[in-house]
Amino acid sequence: MRYDFGSDNTAGMAPSAVEGLARANAGYARSYGSDEITARAADQIRQRLDADAEIRFVFSGTAANAIALSMLAFPFEAVLAHNAAHVCTDETGAPGFFGQGVGLIGLPGFSGRIDPLALKAQLAEPEVGHRQPPAALSLTQATEYGAVYTEEELRHLIEPVKARGYGVHMDGARLANAVAAGFDLKDIPRLGVDVLVFGGAKAGANCVEALVLFDKSLARRLDNRLKQAGQVASKARLLAGPMLGLLESGDWESGGAHANLMAKRLAAGVATRSPYVLAHPVEANTVFVRMPAEAHQRLNALGWACYRFDDGSVRFVCSWATQAEAVDELIEAIAGLN
Amino acid sequence: MRYDFGSDNTAGMAPSAVEGLARANAGYARSYGSDEITARAADQIRQRLDADAEIRFVFSGTAANAIALSMLAFPFEAVLAHNAAHVCTDETGAPGFFGQGVGLIGLPGFSGRIDPLALKAQLAEPEVGHRQPPAALSLTQATEYGAVYTEEELRHLIEPVKARGYGVHMDGARLANAVAAGFDLKDIPRLGVDVLVFGGAKAGANCVEALVLFDKSLARRLDNRLKQAGQVASKARLLAGPMLGLLESGDWESGGAHANLMAKRLAAGVATRSPYVLAHPVEANTVFVRMPAEAHQRLNALGWACYRFDDGSVRFVCSWATQAEAVDELIEAIAGLN
Amino acid sequence: MRYDFGSDNTAGMAPSAVEGLARANAGYARSYGSDEITARAADQIRQRLDADAEIRFVFSGTAANAIALSMLAFPFEAVLAHNAAHVCTDETGAPGFFGQGVGLIGLPGFSGRIDPLALKAQLAEPEVGHRQPPAALSLTQATEYGAVYTEEELRHLIEPVKARGYGVHMDGARLANAVAAGFDLKDIPRLGVDVLVFGGAKAGANCVEALVLFDKSLARRLDNRLKQAGQVASKARLLAGPMLGLLESGDWESGGAHANLMAKRLAAGVATRSPYVLAHPVEANTVFVRMPAEAHQRLNALGWACYRFDDGSVRFVCSWATQAEAVDELIEAIAGLN
Amino acid sequence: MRYDFGSDNTAGMAPSAVEGLARANAGYARSYGSDEITARAADQIRQRLDADAEIRFVFSGTAANAIALSMLAFPFEAVLAHNAAHVCTDETGAPGFFGQGVGLIGLPGFSGRIDPLALKAQLAEPEVGHRQPPAALSLTQATEYGAVYTEEELRHLIEPVKARGYGVHMDGARLANAVAAGFDLKDIPRLGVDVLVFGGAKAGANCVEALVLFDKSLARRLDNRLKQAGQVASKARLLAGPMLGLLESGDWESGGAHANLMAKRLAAGVATRSPYVLAHPVEANTVFVRMPAEAHQRLNALGWACYRFDDGSVRFVCSWATQAEAVDELIEAIAGLN
Incomplete structure (x- = not known):
């Protein structure tokens, strides 16, 4: 069987990621993310985003997304997301697991893009005590169906959500592909995204995603949060190394x-x-x-x-x-x- | 600062692990654990344990332990563990997070070994509805204080626990060191351990531990469980590759x-x-x-x-x-x- | 405003429930459910069901349903229920909260009755690791739209589910109305329902529902489970008293x-x-x-x-x-x- | 067996509570807490506390305490409480269940009073990522061993905690007894308590406790939170009625x-x-x-x-x-x- 086109994850690490890992592996280093490789990889991402964000490297996009959503919505609230979003269809209910029952409200839209009118209608729904009202919006860039939101499309989705004080998450598992399609990373903080998952695995790294918190108030005891969730790498440099290789090499x-x-x-x-x-x-x-x-x-x-x-x-x-x-x-x- | 002796995790991957990773990285492969590297690494472990166990590779010992305990105890029950066990002191309450509030009952004993008399006394406590009664025993081999249980010591701890129908978990983060001290891996299934965390990271791999289920009834929809918990590697061969390198090379x-x-x-x-x-x-x-x-x-x-x-x-x-x-x-x- | 027809819960306690409460309130009694009133009320229910079930009285139908579902499905599994079922639409995601993210799969059908073909189609779906596969069926008798399942209708829904080893829950918030429509309570255990919520509040009691476990293996440390979930009444006789009044009086x-x-x-x-x-x-x-x-x-x-x-x-x-x-x-x- | 002295919960409702319940039971009323009885009972409590707090009536002290703590501490944090506090010893781990693994740090002190030096020492502990650092203090008034804190004693415990931005919870299951011993209810908001559980059951009501939120930011979607947690009474007036009877009668x-x-x-x-x-x-x-x-x-x-x-x-x-x-x-x- 040929797996070339089966999934984003059937390819291995890119050569620059392998080199980054090899460099990171040399000698001794502090564990649990206090090492220099981890710091440099985070800097690379901050530069690209032009934002002073808190950044941590975690193992899994599923966990990264679910933890992000648990920062933005209480268990008795819900997250608005496209019906076809990875968080809705491909993560075995991880948002509910990490978020202790947090709900998902599916929205329609062509090619994985959320329809702004559907979003507006949902936001206009009256709140009742026996339902989980929305507290956050989850966006996927590029979408599960290969669409890339323009800055304007994102603004039309994010603005009404932020106007209500809700949070915004972006699943960037395929962010590198969105960038290649013309999307400007610096728009992410400018538009008011609170938490970004900056994809590594699908971009050619090992299993690593960067959790990027623009709103530092969300980062309260972030290391404790991630450790408890099984998402802190003891040999953290081995997680960040391939990402650093990809980023420094371009x-x-x-x-x-x-x-x-x-x-x-x-x-x-x-x-x-x-x-x-x-x-x-x-x-x-x-x-x-x-x-x-x-x-x-x-x-x-x-x-x-x-x-x-x-x-x-x-x-x-x-x-x-x-x-x-x-x-x-x-x-x-x-x-x-x- | 020299980190040589600071922790088990300050060293990188051993050369055979790096080679295993490089070999695993070549070409395309099925994702999410259906690849040949993952299968071979699991076989290596099964051979060593001489048991037909269900095996999965996860990223983090904290997650592996917490997930294991959540298989053995309900949220309204507790796990017996040494006061100094990693699950009690170093995992930021991960057992409670993954186990929805599952309790930990700390036991004393020299050098991290659980005192069998303390265990016996705890098991003799009458059950009441307003406490979390024990449902499982967690053992660490080698212990956090560098002791290695003998087969007989383990049997004296495991037997009274199994007699009550409780489960047994073994944290084997330093299992390779226990083996080097004379411990026989085949004793693990023989003694009735239900879930073993077979350590990789401290043994020279990347961040990888094998979750080993001897009792297959615990494995109900295991892949769903791990996916939801953020512990399924998309590029699974990169997780298993270093472990395979270590194991095949000895x-x-x-x-x-x-x-x-x-x-x-x-x-x-x-x-x-x-x-x-x-x-x-x-x-x-x-x-x-x-x-x-x-x-x-x-x-x-x-x-x-x-x-x-x-x-x-x-x-x-x-x-x-x-x-x-x-x-x-x-x-x-x-x-x-x- | 006249609330006569607004909801099942706008009426107070029926006279026989008030009398039952007054009788239960006299003198001193053991707390936490070890009292005689509680025992008698449970006996009344067992007689009606003609089954030797474990029975506990809890405060809230939402909690009773959610706890029942958490007995039948793991967090990484889902429960099949009608789209309009109370557990899906009116409990603020309680199944996910009590069940640590357990999923709900909504099914269609007229007047709140699950369409057996839709159920069959759902059961035929192939299982994949990245979704929550069903582990239980939740039925509501009478349904949210006032329909009452016949014994035969229930059998056609329950049989294929039990054939796969899945569990069955029945939300009986309006069970008294179903009985008045000709439904035979003794069919509940006969058909293989595992957990029943036997409604009290809507039937004229205070806020009380009986959690009825036909499968005693589900009752492992049930009192601990309910205590942890905040559903054990300290003055338990005050919870069971009105139910006993209703039941003894007919x-x-x-x-x-x-x-x-x-x-x-x-x-x-x-x-x-x-x-x-x-x-x-x-x-x-x-x-x-x-x-x-x-x-x-x-x-x-x-x-x-x-x-x-x-x-x-x-x-x-x-x-x-x-x-x-x-x-x-x-x-x-x-x-x-x- | 005579249960007069066995527990606080072996007595029934006091006569004024029974009368309050009977009055509340008459006619139809809005459900889920939007009724007049509930409003009046809340007013009675606000007057006693001299504070414009958000108040809800829930069924169970265990749930009330656990929900309160889940408002003050994240799962990866802990709550400081006396070793003998009800939340530590008598609630089957409910704080961990409702708080998704939130930790408890037990403190010593005579007769259930927290020793201020022990608290101070605990607060001085350096934070590390692999432990659950404290985020809140839980106080019990009167304590489990029948002691009543003075205003000054409370201040010495609360001030250093608030100085760090941590929250404060008070378990007032026996608050009426503390008041009878000279404690002034108005000190509770004055001292900076964030969440109070105002006891009803032990004071002569049915199973009811009032959850009192002085910090309204904690009340975000409180009705949704309580509904999801199974702690919203459909026939809410039956929950508040006995409390109202007790409070109006003195x-x-x-x-x-x-x-x-x-x-x-x-x-x-x-x-x-x-x-x-x-x-x-x-x-x-x-x-x-x-x-x-x-x-x-x-x-x-x-x-x-x-x-x-x-x-x-x-x-x-x-x-x-x-x-x-x-x-x-x-x-x-x-x-x-x-």
């Missing part, structure tokens, strides 16, 4: 750009060479193709791992590692399905 | 043996060259020295990172990476404090 | 029958005297009327408290206390709205 | 005074007529007697329910209902044990 950005380019190549090939239709605009690193079940099965039988999504289309994911030849082979395979 | 064992040897060298040096007394027998990789506060401060001022523990003694930790020369330098430094 | 049944009769009278009046249509068959004590927003507002302005439900209809609730004259007054008022 | 105070008087009578009798020594000064409604196990058993065998406490003494509790004759009978019984 591969965090160039890998995202490469992945997007490969996705466009794949999309163009499918559109021109196959009878199948793209289910979503291709703005980042994922390509969703509407194809019959039998075509999908035949493609799997040909050795290409790929999965059907909740919208019924089949997803193909590109990464820093995707090779143009593989894209072309896949296009051939899809074109030949009929 | 460095998991030889690193533990080296660490113990270095600890004995340090202990002998302190005992013969300094006026300070060892606080605990040195059976594994840690050396605890009774020294006045000023001596401790002077040692820190000389550049040696080391910490005072709850029993008032100062701890020195050896690892796979400890060099004999560094031990001798430290002995000189301690001998010269007076 | 008013639990006759009050339910009276409420249903009043609902039928109201429904008949609305159907024949007003232009408005009933939204659901009237099988228990609630009447749902489709009326325009202005008509609803005028009715409120006339002093009749009543609320619009999620299905868009306006709900009227009858109870043990409802007077025929009040029903007729309300019919007049509704008839005169046009 | 029996809340006079009942406390009577209980204290009876305790003093008992203490004097034991001191002068028996060979047994009082274990604690008798300042409120409880009497602790040091007696050998055989004497205790003989007393039980004579039909007097009473329990041995953690300090080894035997507790006798007086209430609004205690009769002087019963006290004298008990004194005779104790005097005759030898």
